[in-house]
Amino acid sequence: MGGIFGITRKHDCVHDLFYGTDYLSHLGTKRGGLAVAGSDTFTSRVHLLESSYFRTKLEPDLKDLKGNIGLGAISDTDSQPLTFYSHLGSFSLVTVGRITNIDELAAEAGKYRYTFNRSSAGKVRPTEIIAMLLSRENSFEDGIRAVHARVKGSCSFIIMTEKGLYGCRDLLGRTPLTLGCKPGASSSDPEGWVLSSESSAFYNVGFETVRDLGPGEAIFVTPDGWETRIAPGNKMQICSFLWVYYGYPSACYEGVNVEDSRYRCGAALAAEDNVEVDFVGGIPDSGIGHAVGYANYRRLPYGRPLVKYTPTWPRSFMPQNQESRDLVAKMKLIPNRALIQDKRIAFLDDSIVRGTQLKDNVKVLYQQGAKEVHIRIACPTLVYPCPFLNFSPARSALELMGLKAIFALEGKEGKDIERYVNSADPKNAEMVEWIRGQFQLSSLKFQRLDNLVKAIGLPKQQLCTHCWDGSSFGN
Ligand code: SF4
Structure with missing residues (x-):
């Protein structure tokens, strides 16, 4: 399945990003990666995980990563995070889900002579397809609506810009995405915000659950706070298998704890x-x-x-x-x-x-x-x-x-x-x-x-x- 993680902090976020993403390791096995947005650069590192663990593979890279906004992924599909340059500005992207009409979307892009990286499996990567749908529109918000309208299957994703993160849950909420915060000097001034496929990634890195995003909801999160950019829909189809099998025992989805269920x-x-x-x-x-x-x-x-x-x-x-x-x-x-x-x-x-x-x-x-x-x-x-x-x-x-x-x-x-x-x-x-x-x-x-x-x-x-x-x- 895979898991995605995003963080914005008033100080460097790499320590929390690294350990928070690692706590999603039970959700996937293929690839793991991190990206950070520094003052004027995006830096990312991605590794194969089939022969070793996320922490072992990524730890030597931490010295190269600095920034207060970051993204992480444990992926069963493609190498992530991926970074793009577009008319909307630079952005990095992580995705989780399954695009069942990926061939149709890739063929359609081909008509506009759009170029994709060729993956080792000879397939177009889902994360590139989402980036293509986002960057064809006039704003990230319109791009997110385009993803919801065009993707069949499901896709939750987090976009990182140099200003903050867009957390976007799939249209019917089949995969979860939860917002958390790190308490700061006062309760009205949190020190950072986090988005994660699972709330169990929060506690040991000092975050508390704020709320789950609703189906199809998109929020924009900066080091100073967050706001809803696309309101949630009223239809949900969250995957029941999260409670039966995938979910870590300490995780809660829609307020229901996995172990308890x-x-x-x-x-x-x-x-x-x-x-x-x-x-x-x-x-x-x-x-x-x-x-x-x-x-x-x-x-x-x-x-x-x-x-x-x-x-x-x-x-x-x-x-x-x-x-x-x-x-x-x-x-x-x-x-x-x-x-x-x-x-x-x-x-x-x-x-x-x-x-x-x-x-x-x-x-x-x-x-x-x-x-x-x-x-x-x-x-x-x-x-x-x-x-x-x-x-x-x-x-x-x-x-x-x-x-x-x-x-x-x-x-x-x-x-x-x-x-x-x-x-x-x-x-x-x-x-x-x-x-x-x-x-x-x-x-x-x-x-x-x-x-x-x-x-x-x-x-x-x-x-x-x-x-x-x-x-x-x-x-
Ligand atoms: S319940 Fe089954 S079919 Fe539905 S999203 Fe989960 S794994 Fe897929």
Whole structure:
């Protein structure tokens, strides 16, 4: 997915920019970068992150960066921040989201003989497309409106000029963007302002949450304050997966804390379950919050039969290459036979995407002597691939375990998908049973969508639930 960060301070911002951006590292794996606006220069540094961590890669560059306005990105798409010279003045840009009509927009730009950098993948970079849409207009505000009007999918972004930052949330608020401030000498005179994909980046660098931007809202932030430049819209479709899987436990989106919502998810599964087990465990990392909620609700012991080897495998996301991802997933978890042998275990996981990791984990549990393995999944069966975010490059429709099951049961046409995603329909039970059989589980249950929505706590119409029910509105 990726994360973006922007900061304006009355003093040099590089220390806070560096650590604040680093706290978005769980959101992406491909590239990371920083840019600062100094007195008359823009300086940026960008690195590949697939072989090392953001802090390790960027730390040697800090001596070259000076300024009181800065941008940072952890990206799963392109090299960011990028800096541009245009009739609107110099600006740097970071983006997060997915532009599904990027080829159409690039072809249209070609008609005007617009030139893009050629990326190593031979594709036009999303950040360049956004820069092109911005710089064709008479002001940044008009450019932001043009992005909202033209981009299909979703794109939140931060523009850095030498005067300040434009923080722009995507039109339907699928990705979050939160404003924070650093208290100054008096409460009416903050020392700095920050914009971030996640509020969990704030506390340790001395910032406090002010508020989330609304869907489609754009604000302009300087070291002295901020003002709304484009008012928020009244339709929101924030990604539900932020609470199920992506989000860091301490983050809040729309006022709803991630860890708290995972406890409610686990409790909702527990409320409809009476399987007899010896204890409850969770697949690290996000499965743990769901497991704690489940165990607490049923007053069952919580244990850690699979432990993550944090000294060298601290990240929850994986490299881009699927083989490397599978290897990392296997190597980072160590089973504890002393807890597993002869035990009946309820195991909570956030979701089943392709099922590869679950298959490996279940195999390990049986090899370590588990008597029964009961898997409980915090969300419904994934059937529809995400058209709005870069959820995972490997997530093509046919790889989704839910679709695999439907094709296996229905033949190639995969008809009656609506019946399969309805948890009250017998076809849904057939699909779950097919998946259970693939993993040789003692039992398998998925969260019902209405219970997931209740656990998040926002009205259904404000949440994107497309992954599970195919619903969507807007673009
Ligand atoms: S389709 Fe799924 S991953 Fe994509 S925005 Fe909607 S809920 Fe999130």
